Amino acid sequence: MDMLKYSIGRLLRSLITLFIVLSMVFLLMRLMPVEGYFGARGDNMAPEVKEQILKSLGLLDPWYKQLVSFWGRLLHGDLGESIVYRRGASCASIIGPKIATSFRFGIVSLLIQNIVGLPLGVLMANKKNGVVDKLGNVYILIINAVPAAVYYLLLQLGGSNIFGISMIYRPGDVSTMILPVICLSLGGIATNAMWMRRYMVDQMNMDYIRLAKAKGLSSKKVAFSHVVRNAFIPMAQSLPRSIIFTLAGSLYVESLFSIPGMGALLVTAIQRQDNTLVQAVVLLFSAMSVVSMLLGDIAMVICDPRIKLTSGKGGRV
Amino acid sequence: MDKNPILSVKDLVVRFKLRGRVLTAIRSVSIDVFQGESLAIVGESGSGKSVLTKTFMGLLDNNGWIESGSIEYDGKDLAKFKTEKEWLEIRGGKIAMVFQDPMTSLSPLKTIGKQVEEAVVLHQKVKGEEAKKRTLEILAEVGIPDVETRYKQYPHEFSGGMRQRVVIAMALACKPQILICDEPTTALDVTIQAQILSLIKRMQEKYNLTVIFITHDLGVVAEMADRIAVMYAGDIIETGKCDEVFFNPQHPYTWALLGSLPQLGVKGENLYSIAGTPPNLFKEIKGDAFAPRNKYALKVDYVARPPYFSVSETHKARTWLLDPRSPKIEPPEYIRRLKEMEVK
Numbered sequence: 144m145d146m147l148k149y150s151i152g153r154l155l156r157s158l159i160t161l162f163i164v165l166s167m168v169f170l171l172m173r174l175m176p177v178e179g180y181f182g183a184r185g186d187n188m189a190p191e192v193k194e195q196i197l198k199s200l201g202l203l204d205p206w207y208k209q210l211v212s213f214w215g216r217l218l219h220g221d222l223g224e225s226i227v228y229r230r231g232a233s234c235a236s237i238i239g240p241k242i243a244t245s246f247r248f249g250i251v252s253l254l255i256q257n258i259v260g261l262p263l264g265v266l267m268a269n270k271k272n273g274v275v276d277k278l279g280n281v282y283i284l285i286i287n288a289v290p291a292a293v294y295y296l297l298l299q300l301g302g303s304n305i306f307g308i309s310m311i312y313r314p315g316d317v318s319t320m321i322l323p324v325i326c327l328s329l330g331g332i333a334t335n336a337m338w339m340r341r342y343m344v345d346q347m348n349m350d351y352i353r354l355a356k357a358k359g360l361s362s363k364k365v366a367f368s369h370v371v372r373n374a375f376i377p378m379a380q381s382l383p384r385s386i387i388f389t390l391a392g393s394l395y396v397e398s399l400f401s402i403p404g405m406g407a408l409l410v411t412a413i414q415r416q417d418n419t420l421v422q423a424v425v426l427l428f429s430a431m432s433v434v435s436m437l438l439g440d441i442a443m444v445i446c447d448p449r450i451k452l453t454s455g456k457g458g459r460v
Numbered sequence: 461m462d463k464n465p466i467l468s469v470k471d472l473v474v475r476f477k478l479r480g481r482v483l484t485a486i487r488s489v490s491i492d493v494f495q496g497e498s499l500a501i502v503g504e505s506g507s508g509k510s511v512l513t514k515t516f517m518g519l520l521d522n523n524g525w526i527e528s529g530s531i532e533y534d535g536k537d538l539a540k541f542k543t544e545k546e547w548l549e550i551r552g553g554k555i556a557m558v559f560q561d562p563m564t565s566l567s568p569l570k571t572i573g574k575q576v577e578e579a580v581v582l583h584q585k586v587k588g589e590e591a592k593k594r595t596l597e598i599l600a601e602v603g604i605p606d607v608e609t610r611y612k613q614y615p616h617e618f619s620g621g622m623r624q625r626v627v628i629a630m631a632l633a634c635k636p637q638i639l640i641c642d643e644p645t646t647a648l649d650v651t652i653q654a655q656i657l658s659l660i661k662r663m664q665e666k667y668n669l670t671v672i673f674i675t676h677d678l679g680v681v682a683e684m685a686d687r688i689a690v691m692y693a694g695d696i697i698e699t700g701k702c703d704e705v706f707f708n709p710q711h712p713y714t715w716a717l718l719g720s721l722p723q724l725g726v727k728g729e730n731l732y733s734i735a736g737t738p739p740n741l742f743k744e745i746k747g748d749a750f751a752p753r754n755k756y757a758l759k760v761d762y763v764a765r766p767p768y769f770s771v772s773e774t775h776k777a778r779t780w781l782l783d784p785r786s787p788k789i790e791p792p793e794y795i796r797r798l799k800e801m802e803v804k
Contacts, residue, residue: 350564354627357517357559358579358634359552362544368578369567376569448614449568 150441157437164429169213172422173206179416180226222423227415234423238408242390244314245397245404249389252324256331256385261378263332264339268374269366271344279336286333295326295399311401323400327393331385335378342374349373379446383438387431465492465532466670467516467638472529472539474511474520474694483741485511487694487749488529493638498664498671500681500702502717503691506738509674512691513640515539517555518547552634553583558660560643562623566615572626573599573611579633595633602629602659621652625659632663638670639663645680657683678721682706687774690714693739693749700775707799710769710777712757713750715791723801724794732794748779756781756789 180196181188197203201212216223222234229237267276286294302322303310309319346352347370355365390405397407405424412420444450474486485508493499501509514520516531518541531538534554541547559565566575577595581587584594592611599607602625615623624644631639641660645653657680664671673684681688681702688705690698690713698711709715718724719732736753739745748754751761760766760780769782780786 350559350561351567353519354557354559354565354630355567355578357519357551357557358630359548359582360578361548369570372569373567447569449616 146444149444153437153440157433161430161433164433165217165426166210166214168425168429169210169422170206172418172425173202173209175418175421176416177202177418179418217426222426223419225417225420227417228412228420234420237420238405238423238427241403241405241408244402245406246390248320248323248327248396248402248404249391250386251320252327252331253385253389255324255328256335259328260332260335261339263336264341265343265366265371267336267340268343268347268370276340279340283333283337286329287337291326291330292395294329295396298322298326299399314403319400323396323402326396326399339374339378342377343370346370346373376443376446379442380439383442384432384435387435387438390431391428464495466495467493468530468532469493469512470530470532472512472515472531473527474508474515474524475527476521476524478523478742481742484527484744485524485694485741486515487745489694489696491689491696491699493670493672494687496668496670497686498673498684499687499689500673500675500685501689501691501696502675502678502681504676504717504738506741507691508694509691510642511694513557513642513672513674516638516640517551517557518544519551519557552579552631552636554636555638555640556631556634556636557640557642558624558627558631558644561647562620562627563647565627566623568615571612571614572618576626576630576633579630583634598629598633599626602626602632602663603655604629620648621655624648624652624656628656628659628663632667635667636669638672640672640674642674643676644673646675646677653680660684678718690717693745694741695749695778697750697779698777700771700777704772704775707795708771708775709791709795710771710775710782711750711779712754712781714777715795716753718798719792719794721798724797758786 177193177197180200180202181193194203201209204212220235222238225232225234225237263279267279270276299310299322302308302325308322309316310322312319312323352365352369355369356362360368393404394406394410396402397404398410401407409421409424412424469489469491472486472489473484476483476485489508489512501512503509511520511524515526516533516538518538520526526539529539533550538550541550566572573592573595576598577591580591580594580598584591586594596607596611599610604610604622604625610618615626618626628644639660644660645656648656660671661684663669671684673680675681685702687701688699689696690705690711692713698705698709698714700708705714706718709718716732716734720734722731725731734753739749739752746765747763748757748761748766751757754761758780764780766778766780766783768776768778770776771782781789
């Protein structure tokens, strides 16, 4: 019951946040240059024709009128129509397949990030200052210190030169997925391992771990039934976020390997000044962030009995 | 009290490596713990009380090790233990521990019941309903009301005193022979302290436990202990029965320690405190470690470490003052006052 109340309250506050964020994004988009709306022939258009186009799109109305009609359309599930990217196509129809592509890459890499990263962190913490820990730290340091663009490129070149894997993604060819998935996973593995190790080490020095040992539990049992559980709480909060963000794809990796996903779409839409499409994509990203924070908080409540549900304080909005 | 030591420490030396330097935390300590007694180990912070008892359970931090000496228990030498498997025979089932701060001694994510039950399952070899039944019994025994409800609650739903009861229940569930209480009441407020102490005393009688108390609270000592060991700079400098150490102390450090009891203060005057600071344990200590802070120090105190001199069969102290060749020095006046206070 408490749980339900908390979730509903938290949901309402998320909706308010979402409303504010979306309105801000919409209004900011009004400040963008308008050239995109005229298409390729824009340079040769007479000013009267340009004005006519803007007027037909409702862009000459005062901002509050535009905002109201934007919300009206949005509530009917209408994200608007693309102007340049694929003229006249609804944004939803463009985004749909792109999300599917990004998700396919994202979910595989997310699985790898967690399946490799979390146990790596646990291993490093259990044998702190051992060989695994030292190597792991070197890896984490390199991944965090070297700009991603550098090792992405090295991987792409190395992969294609040494193993003969195609440099770009071809839909349907699974082998071409390998390199981008590795690129997408490296950072996450490092982050997961780093935090898991940190939280584990913190927990290991706690009194209750010493007491658990003092009552005769083996270190293996202590590690699994006490340390990992406690260390996982802070990780639990970020898990929904990483799941949702697989949908967003990666700007850089998708461009690099020519993957037709969300990240690449955003880049193209901005370059070609397809304002409606940019707006739709950004809206989607903001909505995802707000929802993922909500889910993260709920995940935390499920994992940690200390968080009081009734007070409704302490959550992020 | 039985005359056979249940645990016998001989010439124990414990070292730690700290930022590349080696520190000697326990400097050749010997002490016997007798079956069924309560022994109080007193001394100021950093004197090595906790470290000493941690060696009994193999719970030294990773940067510490036993350099030499032995810890005899049940025909085995605990100081020689290397593997965790050996220690699991001892921990909990033979020697159990209660820590200082009940607020952090329990895992925040597991219910109280499950945490105590863990010990029951491990050491009483029962499972399921029977384990739960025994857990509820132990919880009720340490004075937790409404155990059925409390069983399902988490540590944050308990007060400090109640949590310490749970920790004690957990220790008892292991069915140990020796219970080490590492400052069990320091983190509690005064009224709760008395309750917890009387609980420990009751449990000691009921289960015939040998209790080792670590404390710097001389009030607790007077209340609980049969015997006292006074530690200073990683060494036990005086041991004896409670009365002997309180009313006939021999080592100047014991004098100083007793002198800082607020009860001995004179109204209007500053309370007594020991001048100087404890010695640096990174350096090798020559002679009597307390000598630099001791106004009664003899020349020999700076040169040679004193051996134990026996005062009675049960009372001995490590000070040259007890050597027949030493000049006769009367203990300070307040020690006599302590005696008079007791007589009244």
